[in-house]
Amino acid sequence: xxxxxxxxxxxxxxxxxxxxxxxxxxxxxxxxxxxxxxxxxxxxxxxxxxxxxxxxxxxxxxxxxxxxxxxxxxxxxxxxxxxxxxxxxxxxxxxxxxxxxxxxxxxxxxxxxxxxxxxxxxxxxxxxxxxxxxxxxxxxxxxxxxxxxxxxxxxxxxxxxxxxxxxxxxxxxxxxxxxxxxxxxxxxxxxxxxxxxxxxxxxxxxxxxxxxxxxxxxxxxxxxxxxxxxxxxxxxxxxxxxxxxxxxxxxxxxxxxxxxxxxxxxxxxxxxxxxxxxxxxxxxxxxxxxxxxxxxxxxxxxxxxxxxxxxxxxxxxxxxxxxxxxxxxxxxxxxxxxxxxxxxxxxxxxxxxxxxxxxxxxxx
Numbered sequence: 001x002x003x004x005x006x007x008x009x010x011x012x013x014x015x016x017x018x019x020x021x022x023x024x025x026x027x028x029x030x031x032x033x034x035x036x037x038x039x040x041x042x043x044x045x046x047x048x049x050x051x052x053x054x055x056x057x058x059x060x061x062x063x064x065x066x067x068x069x070x071x072x073x074x075x076x077x078x079x080x081x082x083x084x085x086x087x088x089x090x091x092x093x094x095x096x097x098x099x100x101x102x103x104x105x106x107x108x109x110x111x112x113x114x115x116x117x118x119x120x121x122x123x124x125x126x127x128x129x130x131x132x133x134x135x136x137x138x139x140x141x142x143x144x145x146x147x148x149x150x151x152x153x154x155x156x157x158x159x160x161x162x163x164x165x166x167x168x169x170x171x172x173x174x175x176x177x178x179x180x181x182x183x184x185x186x187x188x189x190x191x192x193x194x195x196x197x198x199x200x201x202x203x204x205x206x207x208x209x210x211x212x213x214x215x216x217x218x219x220x221x222x223x224x225x226x227x228x229x230x231x232x233x234x235x236x237x238x239x240x241x242x243x244x245x246x247x248x249x250x251x252x253x254x255x256x257x258x259x260x261x262x263x264x265x266x267x268x269x270x271x272x273x274x275x276x277x278x279x280x281x282x283x284x285x286x287x288x289x290x291x292x293x294x295x296x297x298x299x300x301x302x303x304x305x306x307x308x309x310x311x312x313x314x315x316x317x318x319x320x321x322x323x324x325x326x327x328x329x330x331x332x333x334x335x336x337x338x339x340x341x342x343x344x345x346x347x348x349x350x351x352x353x354x355x356x357x358x359x360x361x362x363x364x
Contacts, residue, residue, distance in 0.1 A: 014038040029126050060082065067088065094107065104116065268358065282349045289341050
């Protein structure tokens with residue numbers, strides 16, 4: 001029996017309500033207490049907390065918030081940020097420093113109007129700017145862990161069956177280019193509790209950048225000698241991509257597909273040959289729909305890079321090396337091309353990948 005799903009709009013509304021209250025706050029606050037404050041009355045606090053915490057882990061990809069709002073949310077609630085977010089800030093001429101867990105410990109906007117600084121000490125958490133006692137923030141263990149798992153209680157567009165904390169090895173925060181002013185030693189995460197903190201944060205293909213994202217064999221590979229792709233994990237990656245491009249209907253389809261996989265009680269896998277064929281067909285289909293630059297659509301090269309980022313590389317280069325070569329070749333052939341592709345083309349192809357990999361063609 002599955003519990004009632006929490007619509008994604010509830011999380012968006014919750015974050016907006018929190019933002020209105022904490023916009024001028026300068027000291028870390030308790031996310032747990034704020035979730036209890038803004039959650040719908042018919043939703044358990046731990047379920048709302050796990051879903052909202054997950055959204056904060058991918059906040060840089062959400063288009064509904066300004067850069068400063070994203071900084072405020074991640075700083076106030078001590079959420080780790082990834083290197084691509086740090087680069088966004090430095091590109092905006094902001095000054096930012098992060099600790100060994102990737103949390104913002106110092107931030108200053110370009111004009112100096114917004115300054116934030118904290119060491120994020122656990123005993124200095126606040127709620128509505130009032131200092132909390134040492135034992136006032138007791139978060140249920142299931143709420144902490146489920147941010148990276150797909151529970152039936154989580155929002156319908158953020159389901160994730162696998163615990164990313166356990167599914168990835170070598171959680172590392174790959175820092176900035178050597179030319180940046182931030183100390184690279186301060187932007188490495190050795191242990192992260194965020195489900196997506198170990199996602200690739202650039203599009204390089206060197207071994208050091210990819211080795212930290214290897215999926216453990218128990219999740220992505222049935223037999224070390226005969227690697228298989230977990231369809232459940234692939235569905236999760238499709239959903240992450242749908243979230244990035246804001247394909248809400250596709251997010252719902254993924255949620256339904258994941259439920260059907262769970263209900264079947266069977267382990268669904270793809271051979272590497274099947275996976276490679278799906279990727280190659282999808283890239284070809286998207287490429288055929290390219291159009292000259294209009295600045296009203298998505299740049300084709302960016303789309304291919306994100307497919308590599310979110311669909312292929314998380315499985316690990318040892319497993320999906322051939323698929324990585326396929327997409328790298330396509331990206332290389334594009335060169336400096338500014339060609340674009342309509343977003344609907346991407347949505348249709350991702351939906352096809354979901355349906356063809358799961359075999360669910362009629363039920364959603």
